[in-house]
Amino acid sequence: xxxxxxxxxxxxxxxxxxxxxxxxxxxxxxxxxxxxxxxxxxxxxxxxxxxxxxxxxxxxxxxxxxxxxxxxxxxxxxxxxxxxxxxxxxxxxxxxxxxxxxxxxxxxxxxxxxxxxxxxxxxxxxxxxxxxxxxxxxxxxxxxxxxxxxxxxxxxxxxxxxxxxxxxxxxxxxxxxxxxxxxxxxxxxxxxxxxxxxxxxxxxxxxxxxxxxxxxxxxxxxxxxxxxxxxxxxxxxxxxxxxxxxxxxxxxxxxxxxxxxxxxxxxxxxxxxxxxxxxxxxxxxxxxxxxxxxxxxxxxxxxxxxxxxxxxxxxxxxxxxxxxxxxxxxxxxxxxxxxxxxxxxxxxxxxxxxxxxxxxxxxxxxxxxxxxxxxxxxxxxxxxxxxxxxxxxxxxxxxxxxxxxxxxxxxxxxxxxxxxxxxxxxxxxxxxxxxxxxxxxxxxxxxxxxxxxxxxxxxxxxx
Numbered sequence: 001x002x003x004x005x006x007x008x009x010x011x012x013x014x015x016x017x018x019x020x021x022x023x024x025x026x027x028x029x030x031x032x033x034x035x036x037x038x039x040x041x042x043x044x045x046x047x048x049x050x051x052x053x054x055x056x057x058x059x060x061x062x063x064x065x066x067x068x069x070x071x072x073x074x075x076x077x078x079x080x081x082x083x084x085x086x087x088x089x090x091x092x093x094x095x096x097x098x099x100x101x102x103x104x105x106x107x108x109x110x111x112x113x114x115x116x117x118x119x120x121x122x123x124x125x126x127x128x129x130x131x132x133x134x135x136x137x138x139x140x141x142x143x144x145x146x147x148x149x150x151x152x153x154x155x156x157x158x159x160x161x162x163x164x165x166x167x168x169x170x171x172x173x174x175x176x177x178x179x180x181x182x183x184x185x186x187x188x189x190x191x192x193x194x195x196x197x198x199x200x201x202x203x204x205x206x207x208x209x210x211x212x213x214x215x216x217x218x219x220x221x222x223x224x225x226x227x228x229x230x231x232x233x234x235x236x237x238x239x240x241x242x243x244x245x246x247x248x249x250x251x252x253x254x255x256x257x258x259x260x261x262x263x264x265x266x267x268x269x270x271x272x273x274x275x276x277x278x279x280x281x282x283x284x285x286x287x288x289x290x291x292x293x294x295x296x297x298x299x300x301x302x303x304x305x306x307x308x309x310x311x312x313x314x315x316x317x318x319x320x321x322x323x324x325x326x327x328x329x330x331x332x333x334x335x336x337x338x339x340x341x342x343x344x345x346x347x348x349x350x351x352x353x354x355x356x357x358x359x360x361x362x363x364x365x366x367x368x369x370x371x372x373x374x375x376x377x378x379x380x381x382x383x384x385x386x387x388x389x390x391x392x393x394x395x396x397x398x399x400x401x402x403x404x405x406x407x408x409x410x411x412x413x414x415x416x417x418x419x420x421x422x423x424x425x426x427x428x429x430x431x432x433x434x435x436x437x438x439x440x441x442x443x444x445x446x447x448x449x450x451x452x453x454x455x456x457x458x459x460x461x462x463x
Contacts, residue, residue: 006029006031006043007028007029007031008028010028010029010031011024011025011028011029016029017152030042031043034062035050035058035061035062035063036061036062036063037061037062037063037426037428037429038050038051038053038061038062038425038426038428038429038430038433039062040062040413046411047411048408048411048412048413049411049412049413049425049433049436049437049440050062050413050425050426051412051413051414051423051424051425051429051437051441052413052414052415052422052423052424052425053290053424053425053426054290055285055290056227056259056264056285056286056378056424057284057285057286057289057290058289058290058291058426059262059263059264059285059286059289059290059336059340059345059426059427059428060289060291060336060339060345060426060427060428061426061428061429062426064289064291064339064428066335066339067288067289067291067332067335067336067339068291069335070331070332070334070335071291071292071328071331071332073331074091074327074328074331074332075328078327079327079328080326080327080328081327082322082325083112083320083324083325084320088325089325089327089330090327091327091328091330091331091334092112092325092327092330094330094334095110095112095296095330095333095334096109096110096112096296098334098337099283099296099298100298102268102269102337103269103281103298104267104268104269104271104272104276104281105271105276105277105278105300106300106301107281107298107299107300107301108299108300108301108303108304109298109299109304110296110297110298110299111126111296111297111299111324112294112295112296112297112321112324112325112326112330113284113294113295113296113297113321113324114293114294114295114321114323114324114326114329115151115284115293115295116150116151116156116256116258116282116283116284116285116295117150117151117152117153117156117157118151118153118156118295118321119258119282119283119284119295119296119297120150120151120153120155120156120159120221120254120256120258120282121151121153121154121155121156122282122297122319123219123221123254123280123282123297124142124155124156124159124219125155125319126280126297126299126303126307127140127142127218127219127252127254127280128140128218129306129307129310130218130252130303130306130307130310131218132310133306133307133309133310133313134306136215138215138216139215139216139217139218139250140175140216140218141175141176141177141212141216141217141218142158142159142175142176142177142217142218142219142220142221143177143178143179143205143208143209143217143219143220143221143251144159144160144161144176144177144178144179144220144221144222145161145178145179145180145181145182145222145226145229146161146178146179146180146181147161147162147181147183147226147229147230147232148160148161148162148178148181148221148222148223148226148229149162149165149223149226149227149228149229150221150223150256150258151258152165154171154173155173157169157171157172158171158172158173158176159172159176159221161178162228162229177208177212179201179204179205179208180201180204181226181229181232182197182198182201182226182232182234182235182238183226183229183230183232184197184235185370185371185373185382185390186390187201194235194236194237195235195236195237197235198234198235198236198237198238198241199237199241201238201241201242202238202241202242202244202245205220205242205245205246206245206248206249209245209249209251210249214249214250214251217249217251218251218252219251219252219253219254219279220242220246220251220252220253220254221254221255221256222239222242222253222254222255222256223255223256223257223258223259223260223270224255224257224260224265224269224270224271224273224274224276225259225260225264225265225270225374225375225378227259227260227378227422227424228417229417230380230382230417230418230420230422231373231374231378231379231380231417231420231422231424232373232380233373233374233375234274239274239275239276240275243276243277252279252280252303253276253277253278253279253280254278254279254280254281254282255270255271255276255278255280255281255282256282257269257270257271257281257282257283258282258283258284258285258295259285259378259424260273260378261281261283261284261285261286261287262283262285262286262287262336262337262340262346263286263340263345263346263349263376263377263427264286264349264376264377264378264424265375265376265377265378266346266349266350266353266375266376266377267346267350267376268346269281273375273376278300279299279300279302279303280297280298280299280300280303281297281298281299282295282296282297282298283295283296283297283298284296286336286427287333287336288329288332288333288336289332289336289339291332291336292326292328292329292332292333293323293326293329294326294329294330294332294333340427345427345428348427349376349377349427350376352377352427352429352431352434353374353375353376353377353379355431355434356374356377356379356423356425356434356438357372357374357379359434359435359438360372360374360379360381360423360438363381363438363441363442363445366442366445367387367449367459367461368383368384368399368403368445368448368449368459369381369382369383369384369387369445370382370383370384370387370390371384374423377424377425377427378422378423378424379422379423379424380417380420380421380422380423381420381421381422381423381441382419382420383399383400383403383419383420383421384419385457385458385459385460386459386460388460389460391460392419393419393457394456394457395418396456397452397455397456397457398455399419399448399452399455399457400416400417400418400419400420400421401416402448402451402455403416403421403444403445403448404416404421406443406444406447406448406451407421407440407441407444409444410440410443410444411440412437412440412441412444414437414441421441423437423441425437
């Protein structure tokens, strides 16, 4: 390998998140060099249909010139200013005002960060701050769900309930509690209806609150649809039952809209799709269509009023980030929101999602496919060893990763989350682009059947 090549320099100097380092040193990186709509190109000129929108985020694709122009205009006018101590910029003011108008339920204020992890960390801190302000400092325990993903900073990783995020990082922190993932296909009991399943999970949350002591539990965090957990859509009635439990015990409801916000579920917010009534909302990713790093935490009036009292008592609100409310990022977000509105992309995502659903649902006839699940423009295809019993493949066989690799060889980027392959394409994809993606994926599944013996895996075709 040429030591001056991009591949050699990457291996020599860069650490890649969520990557096996030994494998990376062996195979090297794929270096992407340009984008065009919902396609990207590597340094060898190969074109890929990007059915993951990067990491769920490039909602406007990879070549939206209006976002580049918005950034350039703001760079020329004011390339940076901070939001500390009574200072701000016009883009931050305008964006906060616009987000409050767009909020799915009445919200009071916006606090900016640069990532979804930071937004969820901040929401944890504000839950603690709120209960200190109302003289209940012992309410500090936080509940989230198994298989949830809320980030990888210390507090957000404690919310996240995926084993590899915790292992050997001394996580989760004390006081972070996890309840059953609302995935009926995997977690439902024999003979249990979806409504009974939803009731059981809501009861589990209430039992946990009562066991820990309601006076010690501060907040419950939930993604409307669980993203990195495998595109898990909760059963009908689940959130209605859970929200009733939270209200009974004065537990704050924090909705993580980092993936679901801005059209991914077919509405502006996943909270609208599932009739959620949060006390705080975290958002990021499609807020700027990923063209700039920015996250926004929206909080209710009662949270803000308590924060104001506490800040008066202490003398200052002791929190913030250097790049929170960055004027260039805010200018790009404002333009992204305008594009979503002008082009009807939020309503359009619902229609495109129905087309994607119909194409993926046809894969249920494939020997490898156990479940197709999702909503709007986020879908998961779960692979199983046995369709009859829902038995999964052994984790060591890494069937999902092999199907991901086979799809990549066919010019399609999807993401394996265990043995669930996820589709979350840009909102600007076309019906023809969806057809192309699913056709390529079908080819990868067919090739995967022949590959199973080399992985030490086999299908159980018994009825």
